[in-house]
Amino acid sequence: MVSTGAVPNLAFRRLRGPRSAGEFAAAVRRSAREIGEQVACDARYIGRVESGEIRCPNYAYERVFLHMFPGTTLADLGFSSRETVRGRGARATAEIPDTQLPPTLHSDTDEESDVLRRVFMTSGTATMAAASLGFGLGTAAAAVPAQRPTRRRVGEAEVTAVEKAVRQIRLLDDRHGGDGLYRRAAQPLRAAYALLDEGTTTRRSTSDRLHAGAGELAISVGWLAHDSGRFEDARSHYAEALATARLAGDAALEAHAFCNASFLARDTGRSRESVRAAEAGLRAAAPLGSPRLLALLALREAGGRAGLGDRSGCEQALGRAHQAFGQGTRDADPEWMTFFQEAELEMLEAQCWSALGDWRRATRHARRATQLQDPHFTRNLALYRAELTTDLAHAGAVAEAAATGHQVLDLLDQVQSSRIRAMLSEAVRVLRAQRGSPEVAGLLERCGEMGV
Template sequence: MGANVSLRRRMAELELSQVELAHRVNKHIAVVTGRYGTCSERTVRDWLTGKTSWPHVRQRAALEAVFDCTAEELGFVPRGAPRPASPPEEDVRRRTFITSGTAAAAASAFPIPAPNRQTTLGAADLLRLRSGLETLDALDDHQGGHAALERAALAGADQVLIAQRNGSASERVRRRLFGVAADYTAVAAWSCIDARELDRAQQHLDACMRLAGLAQDSTAQFRAWNSIAMLAHQQGRHPDAVAAAHAAQATSVTRRDPMFASLAYARAAIGYSNQSDRPAALRSLGLANDSLGRARPELRPSWFAFYGPAELHALTAVVRDRLGDSDQAEGSSHQALAMLPPQFRRNRALATGRLALAQLHQGDLELSTSTAASIFDLMASGSIPGRMRTLLGDFHRDLLTLSSNAPAAREWGDRYRTEWSRK
């Protein structure tokens, strides 16, 4: 067999080294089976040289999930089949999905494979059914919540549940199927929270919590409680937000992984700050920082990739500003922006909005309006999610309260109205 040119080209497109590809394959296998895979750099080298022309079923399914295409499109040939004379045409579905200017077109291009006949479901099917989640998470990081993302996530959940109903499976696989459906439903719920479609968010979260319970999946339960805390915050039910954060703290995943515990403490800190409970808010922030300091690099789901030191700085800015510590909020916002990875465009825009508010609350009109206006440039290639619109609305209201006649305020007002009419 000759070298696998298709696989090498696709690795180059994603800038994946052999070690990184092996890790991603093992990560997908671990999500499904609970055990980290055995793929190594040598395994990948055998694929690239053609020494292995048809990988093991679990590795094959994981490869398809990583690259969002079939094993044949990756240049692999089933045993007994002739090798194609030329590599298949380049598949650009994942890039199209993330970069398309039309979210609806991207959603319609997103395939979520599922068995359509009576079959026995196993690890490979779980990998295939999970394969769309990372793409959805990437779209959310880039653009934020919107209707097409919600629809695509619900379609994914439906496909998983159809497979679960129509196929036979072991009890363990069936629980994992419920967990995958919970993850897709959580994406839909989060999309509605970010878009401030609060009633639909509540409906999705109710379904997500039920599915997470059926899955007996503490990570999915944590994700639901985290979103419930954010929804309660948006609805102004601050005691409920604190209670949801405490429920997230009580899930077993927080005992296994301090990174999850850190996020739960940070979410509680925001709830306490909204109730003007300064000691409790600062105590929770301290616990969030302590937990983050104890966390170690390890396998975590793709949706959790947003959380780390940068996001904790961003959440600290929220807490500090609401406690009246605007100077410290400004410092935390600068730290968040300095550390945020480039793919988190929506989170960068939100952190920029928090920076503008902190500057405004210190009385710096010109600097704060310039900072706030940069959000429109950051989000120029897409619509502004509802949560970000609310943040900009808060800034606009506070600016008018402070000074509606200053030149900086008038200039901001013109830009604000112009951008609003476009979005």
């Protein structure tokens, strides 16, 4: 919806010339590929720019537009400066704690390196922490791991930096998905493990926090790999986190590693392994006093059993998940579980019924997930809608499936997730049999334009 007072961007419209909005969008996507960018540009996006709704493009689009029209500036293209669009700008960033700076819905997936660098700039001793974790060092940082660093004393600044990196990666993933984040997040992970290998600590509590932080960072980076389709990388990162948990005797980290390993095994067709990993996670989590963690692990088990075609076992695991979830939150709930609300419970149950081929039940739970999801968590909203699109397509509700598919496409400018694209592609595959439907034909055309 165009905001009140939007001023049409006539300069950009002139650059389009006689080409249709769809033709121009295709040219934008081609130019993006030339410079290694990925933008989900379509005719609707071009229309939003020309209407003035988009006053300044995100960084990825900026690079593409300046590549298409060499020698121009954003002002030449009819855009406002980023500072006037985004308010207080860099000064505010330096003044407000990072925990209060989650990206907005219009943040760019390529801004994550800037945001991650800011994580380590919030205290007087943060320069050392930033250097330790490889942010803001330019290309010279790439040579650091190849050298044997001198032993350093690890204290509060370094440990806090690792913990903040984990939180910031999770915030960015909630908004944008893993594709754009993964490569940049791998560097601080290497640096965090270098601290474990080369650093010395004077307190057991500091050592425990560093092990926990490094392990959680490995899981976060593993999840980014998982979400972006790099399954072997994800498997390696989860194994690294599990090894760290075992070395430190950290049951909470062990439960988290098994939880994600179970999810990965389910997504890669290793259903029996998924069940075993979930059961191991449940054993590790039993003494931790978190019913919500037990609920999530039961859902992981349910997903594995659904993949095996074990309907009875799946239903039993779902029953245990609902019972544990109904006990509410506890102080002992891990910080990383903030995503696990009722919407996620519904989504994971929908995926169980989908794996069992019960499309009616799958659709009911997926629709409920989309209704419950906080719209600020853009990635999950796109994910839940992609699941609903697939379930509706299999259930034969083609008009609603097409409408929901359009909603997913509307979010792909903000979310880069190979997993979500794969889910939508599955829905499109099912819907092709109904290409005679005007609604389906429109969705298929738009998916073709956007390369889905």
